[in-house]
Amino acid sequence: MPIVESTYKPPFQFKNGFVATVYSGLFRKVKGVEQNRERIETRDGDFLDLDWSYATSKSDAVIILLHGLEGHAQRPYITGTAKLFNTNEIDAVAVNFRGCSGEGNRFYHSYHSGATDDLDDVVQHCVQKGYSKIYIKGISLGGNITLKYLGEDREIPSEIKSAIAISVPVHxxxxxxxxxxxxxxxxxxxxxxxxxxxxxxxxxxxxxxxxxxxxxxxxxxxxxxxxxxxxxxxxxxxxxxxxxxSSLQFLKNIYVPTLLINALNDSFLSPECFPVKEAKHNPNLYLEMPKFGGHVGFIQKGKFYYNEQRALKFVIGL
Structure with a gap:
């Protein structure tokens, strides 16, 4: 698939990647998202806390949201996406990785960049709840988990229609x-x-x-x-x-339409984290590399960030 040309143009003061990253991580506020917590058991006997927010009417579509390293389901980059999708009649379930919901998990092991079984447990849970259209959006570490999950040698439920990964350290x-x-x-x-x-x-x-x-x-x-x-x-x-x-090695196997947005001025990413070759050889992998954005800092005018609106457009357009 040809590389996607980005239309992202940040306000002047947020062209600096460091400023965009820090502002988005420490100062952004998202109001008006009501979350309801559900605890589910994992296949190995641990638990995951899921924070649900809903569309105004009953929906058959849901987006699974995965946070980054040491994040949680109340981070603005999660709630911003949840709010946008909810207002567009799509439910959202924000996953707290093990030990990230405010309560420690049961085992010595917890979560890491390649731990995909927990995501699969959430997907299966959504299928069991009757959702016929499931989308996944992962941020940073959560994005790596998303891409690895989709490219692994496992059966991907047909209910998963598309995925979005943002600011991902694929290497x-x-x-x-x-x-x-x-x-x-x-x-x-x-x-x-x-x-x-x-x-x-x-x-x-x-x-x-x-x-x-x-x-x-x-x-x-x-x-x-x-x-x-x-x-x-x-x-x-x-x-x-x-x-x-690393999800880089799994990208060639992804067959669910997937959008990866990595900013060229993201200081967390190495050159290997811009998989141009993999995107060009996989018709299901869309790679967008904005000049600006920092690490999860795609600020624009209005309530929602560029990556959030881009995710909705990608989902609706498929």
Missing amino acids: LNGSSKELHKLKNKAFAIRFKKHLVDKLKVKISQFPDSISVAEINSIKTLKDFDEVYTAKAHGFKDALDYYEQS
């Missing part, structure tokens, strides 16, 4: 290297603090799985993946985790 090792550069130091420190704080809570629950010394050895995000993510989820080390979980 995790490359993105990890970018996050460790000076330009992203503030973001890396913030991510690491949230992750380590959660891990400290797990010591009392699982004293045989992690020690204080191991936690104290975590100085970088990659250290966290070495000490926790890889070991807790069955990978040899951080590099093995990155290699197995």
Whole structure:
């Protein structure tokens, strides 16, 4: 599929990727979204908290929303999409990954960039609830999970009609290297603090799985993946985790119409995160690379962000 030419033009002050990223993450507010929480059991005995918001009338369509690293279902980039789709008669179910809903999960392992079974459990739950049209939108880490899920060797329910992935580190090792550069130091420190704080809570629950010394050895995000993510989820080390979980290798197998929007000035993304070759060889993969947007910072005039309106247009147009 030819590369999609982007029409995104941000206000002048948000052409800077850092400014767009920070404003969107820390200052954006979305009002008027009423969410109702539902807890479902996962196939391995854990739980997921789902936050539902609904169209004004009964709908047979739903969009599944997946947040990014250490996000949750109340983040503006989730509720903004939910509000837009609800006003266009599509229900929304925002997934809180394990340990991200305000309550720790039951196991030592939790969620990571390649953990797709939980998404499949949510999809099956939506099918069982009677939705005949299911869309998926993943942001950052959630986008990687979305793309990997769609390209894996698994049966994708026919109810899934399309998907959208935003600001996705499809090559995790490359993105990890970018996050460790000076330009992203503030973001890396913030991510690491949230992750380590959660891990400290797990010591009392699982004293045989992690020690204080191991936690104290975590100085970088990659250290966290070495000490926790890889070991807790069955990978040899951080590099093995990155290699197995990157969605880049799965893009060629996607047959559900899928839109990937990665901004060229997203400081989290490495050159490998712009899969031009894969998009050109897969008629179902639409790659849009706006010049601006930062990381999930597609600000424009009005209530909704460009990526949100673009997602709705992509869904409705199919």
